[in-house]
Amino acid sequence: MHIDLDRHSGITLSEQIRTSIADRIQSGLLQEGEKLPSVRKLSTLLDVSLMTVFHAYELLEQEGLIDRIQGKGTFTLGKSKGSKHRPSQNDSEKPSLDWQNAVVDYLPRAQYWRMMQTPLLDVAKLSMAALHSSLIPTEWISKQFFQYAQLDSTLLTEYGPVQGDSKLRGAVLPYFREKSIAVSPNEIMILNGSQQGIDLVASTFVGPGDCVVLEEPAYPCTIDVLRKRGATVYTIPIDEEGMQVDRLAALCDTRPPKLIYTNPTYQNPTGTVMSARRRVQLLELAQSYNAIILEDDATSDLYFGTKPPPPPIKSMDRHGHVIYLKGISKFISPGCRIGFLIADGTFITRLVSSKGISDLGSPLITQKAILPFFTSNQLQKHLPVLREKLKERRDLVLQILNRMAPKSVQWTKPEGGLNIWLSLPPTMNADDLHTFALKEGISFLPGHVCFPTQQQYHHLRLSFSYLDMHSLERSLITLCRLLQDFTSSDRHSQRMMPM
DSSP states (O other), X not given: OOOOOOTTSSSOHHHHHHHHHHHHHHHTSSOTTOEEOOHHHXXXXXXXXXXXXXXXXXXHHHTTSEEEETTTXXXXXXXXXXXXXXXXXXHHHSOXXXXXXXXXXXXXXXXXXXXXXXXXXXXXXXXXXXXXXXXXXXXXXXHHHHHHHXXXXXXXXXXXXXXXXXXXXHHTHHHHHHTTOOOOGGGEXXXXXXXXXXHHHHHHHOOTTOXXXXXXXXXXXXXXXXXXXXXXXXXXXXXXXXXXXXXXXXXXXXXXXXXXXXXXXXXXXXXXXXXXXXXXXXXXXXXXXXXXXXXXXXXXXXXOSSSOOOOOGGGGOSSSOEEEEEESTTTTOGGGOOEEEEOOHHHHHHHHHHHHHHHSSOOHHHHHHHHHHHHSSHHHHHHHHHHHHHHHHHHHHHHHHHHHSOTTOEEOOOSBSSEEEEEOOTTSOHHHHHXXXXXXXXXXXXXXXXXXXXXXXXXEEEEOSSSOHHHHHHHHHHHHHHHHHHXXXXXXXXXXXXX
């Protein structure tokens, strides 16, 4: 287990150690019952005082993530807090793999992997921010796959350009012009989904100790990537106008960031939209401190009213500060794994080089299958229908919550996107609720995975796009019943919560 400590970050060393170990436990990288280093050994490895490690372990124990057993050591408790695992006789009969614990890895957390490990075969996935199969034009896409494979067999036998198919890069120009982004094909790179873009930007520009800023709460997979790079992560809360840029400005005075990540439109997980005013302020701030803005635009096409959201920050960028990511998984096809990255100057050259090292280029057949969306009127036909169907699902969820959810529970009312953010009373733990929900055949995203530093456990994300209408209604009714029971039960409200 490798732990990067930044001794100049302003975050205490005990808190940094606690966060690193907690991330690994909650991701499943440290499994239940694994023995942690002793206080003395970890203090020696990290070159910190015994009290620093002791306090970190104390915090982890308060959270119910570890169990310290007198005379035996410190053991992880995994996600199910309070399970008090003890090494059993059966454990000792298995061949020992303890030697692997001495092999250092550089994976501080992997929350998406953990989410996908949950057995969800017969579970209604309110956790999945993706489209139901009926909302995806699968027949049309399948037809494009077949036609292109028949017409040009080289799509299956040859590598494509690292930067992506030139015809597709040219075909998307009108689409980006509608978003007020003036771009040339040479400034566009085609990705294996926008998540690859986050990873490429981080691996190209972020190193150990670099200061990066995330909005809070944040998209969990971005946190995973930046933690893996050893970055020092600072968070800026969001409100109804998005990231609180005035608080970011105060941070910049003491810790100028190298990278600022934002998901400004129908933010994942909260559904918030950053105001046009703050978009301007954020760009001006980045220009003042020579910072990079990584703008992740996954769902701006999925607005529910007649008026689209404010234009991307990239549309105002004249000096190359914004790297813009646009995935199509949320409105065309997750299975095709196509995304676009737009950058200027040497940034695009460096990022294309990084992609070449990473994967040698994206599959050509999927790029060709998507191409007709941008060369015909198919996208113009598809998006209005999709928006209407997603709005219908969102309205259903809001109606059920308004009718059946406890008064002590609050939630957002997004004007687009795929998610609704719920907040329980602060004394309650959404992880515990999730355990009960799984038994009822329902999953959601516990909100603590969306907090990079001081985790909050009383939030959860509901995605309304993945289920059909009948399953969505049934699942929400069941969840509201669980919420009523959960919030009225003394035994839940009296549980000790992380500080």
